[in-house]
Amino acid sequence: xxxxxxxxxxxxxAFASGQPHEGSPVTEFRRTPDRVFLRKFFxxxxxxxxxxxxxxxxxxxxxxxxxxxxxxxxxxxGQVMHGILKPSKKVHTIHWHGIEPxxxxxxxxxxxxxxxxxxxxxxxxEPGIPGDPNAGAxxxxxYHCHVNTVLHVQMGMFGNVIIDPVVHPDFPVPAGARRPxxxxxxxxxxxxxxxxxxxxxxxxxxxxxxxxxxxxxxxLNRFEPKHFYVLGGNLSQPFTGGGVHSLEAVRANxxxxxxPTLLRILNGNYxxxxxxxxxxxxxxxxxxxxxSHDGRIFRDTSSxxxxxxxxxxxxxxxxxxxxxxxxxxxxxxxxxPAKAGEYRIHVDLIQWxxxxxxxxxxxxLIAI
Amino acid sequence: xTAPEAERPKAPSRRDVLRYAGAxxxxxxxxxxxxxxxxxxxxxxxxxxxxxxxxxxxxxxGFVPMVDGSLVYLRGFGEKATTINDPFPSLTISPRIFxxxxxxxxxxxxxxxxxxxxxxxxxxxxAVAGDPLVYLVKRSYWGSxxxxxxxxxxxxxxxxxxxxxxxxxxxxxxxxxxxxGDSGEIASGAVQDLEFPAPPxxxxxxxxxxxxxxxxxxxLFGVLVVVPQQDHWRLSELGAEFERQWLWIAHDIDPVWxxxxxxxxxxxxxxxxxxxxxFTLNDRAGFxxxxxxxxxxxxxxxxxxxxxxxxPRRTDVRDFSQAATATTVITxxxxxxxxxxxxxxxxxxxGNHVWTLRRDGVDFSRSVGTISEEGHVLLQxxxxxxELDPLSRKDIILPLKxxxxxxxxxxxxxxxxxxxxxxCHAEPSQTAAGGLYPGGAVADWVLALPKSAGGxx
Numbered sequence: 053x054x055x056x057x058x059x060x061x062x063x064x065x066a067f068a069s070g071q072p073h074e075g076s077p078v079t080e081f082r083r084t085p086d087r088v089f090l091r092k093f094f095x096x097x098x099x100x101x102x103x104x105x106x107x108x109x110x111x112x113x114x115x116x117x118x119x120x121x122x123x124x125x126x127x128x129x130g131q132v133m134h135g136i137l138k139p140s141k142k143v144h145t146i147h148w149h150g151i152e153p154x155x156x157x158x159x160x161x162x163x164x165x166x167x168x169x170x171x172x173x174x175x176x177x178e179p180g181i182p183g184d185p186n187a188g189a190x191x192x193x194x195y196h197c198h199v200n201t202v203l204h205v206q207m208g209m210f211g212n213v214i215i216d217p218v219v220h221p222d223f224p225v226p227a228g229a230r231r232p233x234x235x236x237x238x239x240x241x242x243x244x245x246x247x248x249x250x251x252x253x254x255x256x257x258x259x260x261x262x263x264x265x266x267x268x269x270x271x272l273n274r275f276e277p278k279h280f281y282v283l284g285g286n287l288s289q290p291f292t293g294g295g296v297h298s299l300e301a302v303r304a305n306x307x308x309x310x311x312p313t314l315l316r317i318l319n320g321n322y323x324x325x326x327x328x329x330x331x332x333x334x335x336x337x338x339x340x341x342x343x344s345h346d347g348r349i350f351r352d353t354s355s356x357x358x359x360x361x362x363x364x365x366x367x368x369x370x371x372x373x374x375x376x377x378x379x380x381x382x383x384x385x386x387x388x389p390a391k392a393g394e395y396r397i398h399v400d401l402i403q404w405x406x407x408x409x410x411x412x413x414x415x416x417l418i419a420i
Numbered sequence: 421x422t423a424p425e426a427e428r429p430k431a432p433s434r435r436d437v438l439r440y441a442g443a444x445x446x447x448x449x450x451x452x453x454x455x456x457x458x459x460x461x462x463x464x465x466x467x468x469x470x471x472x473x474x475x476x477x478x479x480x481x482g483f484v485p486m487v488d489g490s491l492v493y494l495r496g497f498g499e500k501a502t503t504i505n506d507p508f509p510s511l512t513i514s515p516r517i518f519x520x521x522x523x524x525x526x527x528x529x530x531x532x533x534x535x536x537x538x539x540x541x542x543x544x545x546x547a548v549a550g551d552p553l554v555y556l557v558k559r560s561y562w563g564s565x566x567x568x569x570x571x572x573x574x575x576x577x578x579x580x581x582x583x584x585x586x587x588x589x590x591x592x593x594x595x596x597x598x599x600x601g602d603s604g605e606i607a608s609g610a611v612q613d614l615e616f617p618a619p620p621x622x623x624x625x626x627x628x629x630x631x632x633x634x635x636x637x638x639x640l641f642g643v644l645v646v647v648p649q650q651d652h653w654r655l656s657e658l659g660a661e662f663e664r665q666w667l668w669i670a671h672d673i674d675p676v677w678x679x680x681x682x683x684x685x686x687x688x689x690x691x692x693x694x695x696x697x698x699f700t701l702n703d704r705a706g707f708x709x710x711x712x713x714x715x716x717x718x719x720x721x722x723x724x725x726x727x728x729x730x731x732p733r734r735t736d737v738r739d740f741s742q743a744a745t746a747t748t749v750i751t752x753x754x755x756x757x758x759x760x761x762x763x764x765x766x767x768x769x770x771g772n773h774v775w776t777l778r779r780d781g782v783d784f785s786r787s788v789g790t791i792s793e794e795g796h797v798l799l800q801x802x803x804x805x806x807e808l809d810p811l812s813r814k815d816i817i818l819p820l821k822x823x824x825x826x827x828x829x830x831x832x833x834x835x836x837x838x839x840x841x842x843x844c845h846a847e848p849s850q851t852a853a854g855g856l857y858p859g860g861a862v863a864d865w866v867l868a869l870p871k872s873a874g875g876x877x
Contacts, residue, residue, distance in 0.1 A: 060714045064487045067707035068856045079830045116830050129507050147675045150804045154614040154830045155838050160770065162710065163839040163864065185737050187827060200857050250861020265692035267488065271770075272851045273697050289783035323805070326795050344790065348773055348802030354787040356739035363799065368788050376795035378807040378844035379766040404694050404846055408556050 056283075063179040064301050071161035071199070071293035073143055076169035079134075080156065083174065093196075093209075094118045098319030100247045101298045104279055104375060106206040107257045110196075111146075121248060121283055121320070122195075124291065129180060129190055129218045129234075135173040142261045143168050147198040148213060149380060150347045151175055151189070158417035160198045169343040177215045180234035182222060190217035190233040191347030191384040192316040202272050203263055205320075206256050212246060212318060214287075215347065229311045230268025232384050233349050236360060239386065245302050246284035247327070249399050250320040251277035251411070280401050280411035283320065299415055302397060304328030306419040312386045315340070319377045323410070326376045328398040329387075329417070336373035337395060341386040343370075389419035437840040439440075462668035465547075466799055470708045472611075473524045474580045475571070478502070479591050479628075479640065482509020482804045486673070486698045487705040488853045494639035496540075497569075497593070497626075501586050511639055512568040512703065516620065518648045520576035524731070528724075530572050531652050533565030534637040540724035542664050544731040544870050545748045553832060555731045555870065556748040556823065557663045563666040563762045565695065565724040567702040569642035571626070573618040574649040580616040588684075591635065595619075595626045595644055597781065621656040622781040623649045623667075623756040633810065637677060637694055639698050639758040642670055655754060660777055661742040662754035666728055670808065670861050671703070672761035672849070688836060694762045699860035702726050706852055706859035713738035728818055728842075729752055730867035737775045741771040752819040759808040763844060766805050771823050771840030771867065773802040774816040783815070804844055820867060838867040 061067040089110035096118045096356060098108045108120055118121035135211050137146050143166045145160035154176035155164045163294040180188025193213035199202040218236040219225055229238040253276050284299035291297045319325050321346060329339050341364065350370060351360040377383055385419035389395055395417040401410045432695075480498045481490040482505075490692025496511025503509075505715030517532065518523040525748035529536055535558075537543070542562040544555030566572065573579055584605040586590050593614065600616030624644040645667060650655045655662070674694045680687055701709050703727055704718070711722035722727070735752050736742045740751040755774070759765050777800060778784055789799030796807075806814055821839070822831050843850055843862040 060719075061707050063489075064852060064856050064859050067712060081827055081833070083827070102564065113606060129551060149768075149772075150773075152773070152825045154823060154826040154834075155840065157826070158770055160841050162712075163857070174827065175825045177825060179863060186821075187824070202850050204855050206848060209728075226627065230603075249821055264775045264851065264857060267853070267856055269667065270852035271854045273699075273848045273854050274855070275694065275848050322845075324566065345801055346773065346804040350789060350797065350799055350801060352787040353738045353800060354581075356742075360738060363787070363789055366787065368792055370792040370799070372791050372795065374793075374795040375791070375797075376807075377482055378764060378805065379803045381766070381803075404848075405695075406690075415578075416444055418724050 062198045069262070069265040072165045073168050074165040077165060077171055078283060079172045079174050080171070080184070083132045085134035087127045088134045088136065089125050090114060090136045090147060091122070092138045093142070093144055100277060100279065100281060100296050106252050106254060110208045110232065112393070114310050115362070116171050116292060119291060120295040120296050122209070122216070122327060124212050124214065125195060126214045126216065127200045127215045129177045129188065130172065132176055137167055137171050137173065139167050143199055144171055144204070144209070145166045145198045146195050148173065148175065149196050150193040150382070151177065151213065166199050170417050176269060179205060179218045179295060182220055182235035183361055185351045185353050185360040186347070188217070188234055189215045189347060191215055191344050192318060192384050193347055194318055194382070196397065197342065200262060200265060203256060203259055206322070208251065210320060212248070214316065216241060227252060230285060232314055232343055235306055236349065237364065237386065238311050239314040240305055243303050243305060243313040244287040244314065245299070245315050246301055247317045247399070248320045249313060249325045249401060250281050250283050250284040251323070251401055252279040253277050275400065277410060279414060282399050283417055299343050300389070302415055302417045304417055304419050306389045306392045309392070310420060312388050313385050314384060316382065317377060318382045319379050323404045324378045324402045326374060326400045326402065328374045329398070330373070330396045332394040332396065334396065337389070338371045338373045339387055339389045340375060341369050341371050342383055343374060344383055344384045387417070393416060421611055426845055433821055445715045451704065454470050455592070460705060463817065464479070464671050473522050474582050476582045477513065477593065478510060478584045479585055480509050480511055480586055481721045482511060484511065486852065487708055487859055488856060490853060492673060492698070493682040494673070495587065496639040497642055499582065500849065507530060511641070514568055515570040515634070517564040518571070518573040518579050528565050529563040530566060531563055535561055537562045537664060539720065539870055540565055540727065541729040541866070556743065556750060557731070557733060559714060559744060559747055559749040562664045564666065566645070566667055567669065567725045570667055571642065571644045572644050573644060575618055575621055575646060576649045577618045579616055579618055583612045583614060585610055591640065592630060593626060595624055598624055598644070601626070603798045603815060618646050621646045621659070623758060623815060624814065625758060625811055627760065631687055632689050633694065634677065636760060637672065637674060637762055638681055641671070643667060643758050645756065650656045655777060659783070660754065660817055661749060661751050662740065663751055665754040665756065666726070667750040667756045668701055668726065668863070669686060670761050670765050670844070671700045671757045672763050673698040673700070682756045696761070696763060697854065698852055699761070699844070701861045701863055706856065706862065707844055710864045711861050727862050728755060729868050730820045731868050731870045732822045733820055735821055737819070740817065752817040755816050755818055757808055757816060759810050759812050762810050764810065764847060765808040765849060766845040766862065767808060767842060768845040769818065769840070769842050769865070771838070771865065772821055773804045774806065774807060774818050776801055776803055777817065779812065779814050779816045805835070818865060823867070834869060839864050839871050
């Protein structure tokens with residue numbers, strides 16, 4: 053077997069505790085970046101909206117403060133992205149979940165290396181082409197540490213990634229609007245919102261960096277969340293100042309009142325979640341139009357050679373009052389209430405064996 | 421899963437297996453030698469001759485080593501009668517193939533007469549003119565290795581089984597969603613024949629449905645793969661074409677349930693839900709499942725059965741028969757994802773998104789999508805995380821594209837295989853015995869450098 057499979061291990065414990073480390077490896081074929089993001093490790097006890105305090109590990113940059121989720125990475129297709137990881141005293145990586153670079157820039161120990169000193173990750177999000185189902189990275193992603201991942205992600209070592217599309221002449225973008233992908237619909241920049249369900253098992257937040265790797269039973273197969281949060285917020289306002297960025301309400305444009313509102317969701321849990329849209333009396337309302345999943349667009353691919361237009365443009369909008377999304381999945385959707393008023397987004401956390409709804413958070417949705 | 425070194429006889433080395441296979445001749449093949457030694461076969465295992473057309477399944481029990489060496493009591497559908505104290509209880513079958521002409525063939529490779537890909541990896545046909553870093557792949561050429569527990573059936577075949585219940589309590593065998601595929605209750609010590617026509621091409625779970633999920637979790641499960649008789653390199657008669665196919669069976673093991681079952685308790689999965697402690701893919705986990713043990717036989721079997729591997733190509737999801745000629749095509753590789761476990765798995769692929777074709781035997785539309793009452797989008801689509809509910813099956817294409825966000829110069833300068841992980845993102849499934857990350861349901865896939873380009877032979 054070759055390269056990444058060249059090293060063999062006598063036991064699982066040797067494999068788990070023997071991932072390759074490098075100090076400050078070189079970024080191969082380094083280009084001049086269009087965007088640079090510093091990500092330094094931090095740990096801090098953070099106070100959550102329910103009054104609980106949890107030990108949180110995360111990434112911070114020069115201005116973000118120490119917060120949850122870690123600061124947003126937002127670039128445009130075609131830009132050279134540099135992500136500088138400074139893991140502090142311990143070993144970490146950044147995996148750019150859903151972004152697909154070469155293995156050195158994918159941030160996984162056993163297929164490349166874990167970083168002890170500093171490393172600059174480099175990738176270019178692939179530009180989209182109208183009607184092409186095989187090209188284009190615009191959409192929602194996230195980044196997270198991939199060292200002892202089961203623990204480090206739960207500890208808070210994750211942040212969102214948004215890839216904006218290149219602008220194609222056939223799909224111009226007026227002021228105040230943006231498109232979620234190259235040939236996607238216009239949406240309202242001012243109300244673009246991020247929604248990230250996240251739950252906490254406090255027992256896990258007392259564990260150490262390498263818990264379990266040497267074979268000790270630290271119960272990481274038992275995720276028993278005691279707190280449930282919905283992180284996020286309005287993306288037109290930078291998440292600064294540190295602390296927990298909690299989504300308290302969503303402001304959306306009613307149909308006919310400007311460009312529609314785009315909602316980006318990421319399941320930051322290990323358990324499935326669902327969102328349910330209702331009116332103020334908790335009656336289901338089909339106000340969500342799902343556009344894309346995991347950074348790829350729902351397209352009509354029925355023609356083997358012809359263009360693949362977004363399904364919404366060929367009369368097949370994916371409208372719903374409920375959307376299920378499991379761990380690490382992302383969906384982008386337009387939220388289009390028929391008229392102004394109060395609506396609700398119910399976010400359910402579901403146990404992965406029993407299917408029982410463990411928690412529900414209700415986020416007010418105000419249509420204007 | 422395999423025993424720690426101290427607890428088992430030395431495995432035949434790959435060289436031994438090859439030597440024995442050669443000595444035994446082409447009919448017996450390596451499978452016989454390996455099984456005689458108590459080991460899962462890891463060689464080509466072509467078409468050990470089948471006669472009679474009836475597959476015996478023995479419901480057995482025994483102790484199975486987990487990835488950390490712990491022994492856990494499990495049950496299973498084995499290929500011979502063994503007792504609980506057998507050091508190598510027969511709890512799974514080697515892959516068997518029911519052909520439409522009535523033959524029953526014992527072969528890990530399907531079709532048995534197809535070219536066996538070296539270490540599971542199909543070599544490409546040739547580079548694409550004007551695009552030398554990507555390849556045309558051989559059409560309808562490479563065979564596919566299947567993992568243990570697999571029954572393959574051609575459409576038009578009849579599946580004939582004889583189920584022997586060697587345990588103290590009644591059991592049954594159900595092919596989920598398959599007309600006629602239900603043995604009903606089989607008393608302790610009884611034998612039950614079961615015969616039914618192969619259902620439409622697709623991927624089906626078989627299990628003992630007793631206790632809802634209990635007997636399945638204890639190990640009584642496997643997978644039926646039905647392939648179109650007229651085209652062995654398509655998902656269905658008019659379905660997606662592929663270079664080779666893979667079957668990934670996820671399973672979750674709860675040693676507490678196992679202890680209770682061993683003690684004769686009746687387990688109520690509602691009042692005492694499973695708490696899995698081990699998570700497997702094709703009965704391996706962690707370092708076994710990514711093929712980096714110090715046992716060549718395990719590593720080889722893993723490469724052949726689990727670690728998806730092939731050369732880069734520009735797969736177009738609109739047409740999986742793109743640029744097809746009699747001998748070449750541009751397409752990806754088919755992975756049949758099966759969740760025989762009890763947790764909801766989230767299969768995450770690094771390096772490439774995958775294209776989801778169907779769920780639970782129902783093709784997704786390419787144009788008219790819907791959203792189910794549960795909130796799932798039913799449309800052929802790209803995903804980097806594929807949700808897999810218990811008992812659910814999804815059939816996907818891994819396109820093996822050049823990773824789209826890698827710099828062109830980095831890809832062009834590639835001198836080694838590029839390995840990418842696939843792992844479940846419901847991250848507790850990445851543990852074993854409460855830790856040992858990554859010790860659970862994980863695999864790699866490999867964007868290979870062809871031999872012609874200096875890659876690993």
